[in-house]
Amino acid sequence: MFIAEKLKWFADRDPDKVITSFKGKEISYRDFYRKAENLAGYLQELGYLKEDRLALLLTNSDSFLICYYACQIGGITILPINTKLAPPEVEYILAHSEVKGIIYDDQFAGVVHSIGEKLPALQDTICVKGKFEEIIVGERQVKKPELLEEDTAVIFYTSGTTGRPKGVMLTHKNVAAIAAIWSESMEMDAHDRMHIVAPLFHCAASHVFSIPVIYKGGMVIIEEAFSPETTIRTMEQERATIFFGVPAMYSILLNMPSLEQADLSHLRLFCYGAAPMPYELIRKVKTLFPDVKVQNLYGQTENSPGATTLKDAYALEKVGSVGKPLPQTEVRVVDIFGQPVPPGQVGEIIVKGPQVMKGYLKNEEETARTVKNGWMYSGDLGRFDEDGLLYIVDRKKDMLIRGGENVYPVEVEEVLYAIPEVLEAAVIGIPHEVYGEVPKAYIVLKEGETLSEEAVLAFCKTQLASFKVPAELEFLDTLPRNASGKVLKNVLRGQVKV
Structure with missing residues (x-):
């Protein structure tokens, strides 16, 4: 079941349940689906067809997720853009992807209008503080297209730490698979209240946390950005059950006196990723919150993202490990010839599963280098230990x-x-x-x-x-x-x- 179908199922089954909370405003599953459907219908009225591309230049908000699901309903390919990019970088992505339109926050109006004059393919610019609100409260009809597993659902541009960023094309099959995989791995259910402070334009906040918890009928608590005091207060007031942050966030939070004073009894899971968590930091987290599990997550945009996870039982015993392969996922460490190496030996990490990308947009050569016989070559160097747990040694290019x-x-x-x-x-x-x-x-x-x-x-x-x-x-x-x-x-x- 694709994610838009799953959303509709919950909207029909439990319409009054809250799906998002943002700045004190809650939206029910019924209203959320209707808003997304209205936006999809409006875009179709403008002439958007299946796999036409729509960019988002939005900070964290409930509107971001409404836009995401609207595109899934209408079969339109969504393209979230990093809001921290400089105007020339945004212009490159819009030009390279040939998007038909863009939905943006008013703070980016100047950037959008100046870029729009240079891009004739960019037909529609919609500000969320203007006409957007009128669009999503209407009663528009949607012509639901026949969606195929290999249709492109979303394109995330890589951060471009080496050269120009590449557009990673993820299919409807990829998105549904990663939602099922992570919701199973984190044992999510309809009672979970996911606290999001990481940027939704990044695939981790969207595909590892927000969409998987909605896939199980849960709720997403959205913050515009990480701010220690606000984050602690929100975590307490909204009774969050799952929180995700990079290790630097945990280091900052653990130095806040208000953290120990807050009632965080609803929390059941702390997740982290993007960088290693030092032993001492994990020990502090588990000492302060003995009833909260800690889980490390590893993946890349090219695998939706999702490859392995280190669960709580190994949190202190296997510090530095990124754990074992996720459900439905195969992971190997191979030599330069693509052959598996024995435990303890360093090689390149490769990943296979239903979450592996369709390819890079307009870059068949790089796609062929990265995906071979269904295996995604990560560019990460790693090793397995004797217990079958994976350790990241480094990026291939960083050695x-x-x-x-x-x-x-x-x-x-x-x-x-x-x-x-x-x-x-x-x-x-x-x-x-x-x-x-x-x-x-x-x-x-x-x-x-x-x-x-x-x-x-x-x-x-x-x-x-x-x-x-x-x-x-x-x-x-x-x-x-x-x-x-x-x-x-x-x-x-x-x-x-x-």
């Missing part, structure tokens, strides 16, 4: 070679995270006239903490082989990150003086 020795930055970062004063750390390779490359570490300290370079290096020398110890160290106020919370190592590399 550096120092004098013939492989150095995996994630391994060095894990050691840096073990230093109590360290909030965040990132390691890259920098040029060296003798060794070719050597590791350089960037460190962000916790508020109010001090730490010397000598103390960091002394600790590293007790934990790492000498060739892995950072040759250089730099303290920063913050690490550059993209909207999904991943550190932009290309930005750090760009700061290196050659």
Whole structure:
């Protein structure tokens, strides 16, 4: 059952149940479906046909999800855009994807209008603070198209950490599969109240959390963005059962006195992803919330995203692991010839399942390099342990070679995270006239903490082989990150003086 059909089923079965809560405004399943149906009907009146593309330039809101489901109902391909991108980056995505229209927040009106003049294919621009409200409260009829499994439902553009961003095409089959997979893995049901602070334009917030919980008849609590005090207050007042954040968010929340004072007795699950969670941080979470399970999630846009998960039973025992394959999913670690390697040996992680993408938009060459015989080659280096749990060693492109020795930055970062004063750390390779490359570490300290370079290096020398110890160290106020919370190592590399 595709996700729009599942939404309709719940709207008919339990129409008065709340589906979204945003800034104190609640919408029922019945009203939500009707709003989405009205928008789909309006777009059809404008001439939108199956697989025509509609872009979203929206911050987190209930309107975002209404737009998403409207496109699923009408068979239109939705294209969420990162709201943190610069105008030239937005223009590239709109031009490359040849979208027919865009729905946007009023704060982006200037950007949309200036770009629209350069893009003749862009026919319709709709602001959510204007005509949008009139559209979704009408009584429009929808001609429901015959949707096929391989029709493109959504296109997410990758963050473009290397070169131009690529448009990942996900099908209706992909979206329904990932909703079923994650809802099963996190044991979601109609009683769950999912708390979303991560950006919905990113596939994780939409496809790992929001859509799976709606797929089970639950509720989505939406915040515009992460703000520690507001997030804690919302979590308490809305009686959230599941919360997702990147490790940096947990580090900030655990330093908030109000967290211990809040009544979070409804919480049952803390999820994290995008970066490793240090042992000490997981221990603090489990000490403060002994009845709340902790679950790590691993996947990429190209697999909807979903590959493996580390469940609570292994949270402290297997720190650093991303767990075992998800339901309906196969995961292998292979050598350069595509052959599986034995446990303990490092290779490229490949993934197979109903969630693997259709391909990259207008890029058959890159699609052929990434998807081979149904297997998606992730570009991540990893290894399985003897118990069948997967560990990410690093991105294939991030590995550096120092004098013939492989150095995996994630391994060095894990050691840096073990230093109590360290909030965040990132390691890259920098040029060296003798060794070719050597590791350089960037460190962000916790508020109010001090730490010397000598103390960091002394600790590293007790934990790492000498060739892995950072040759250089730099303290920063913050690490550059993209909207999904991943550190932009290309930005750090760009700061290196050659």
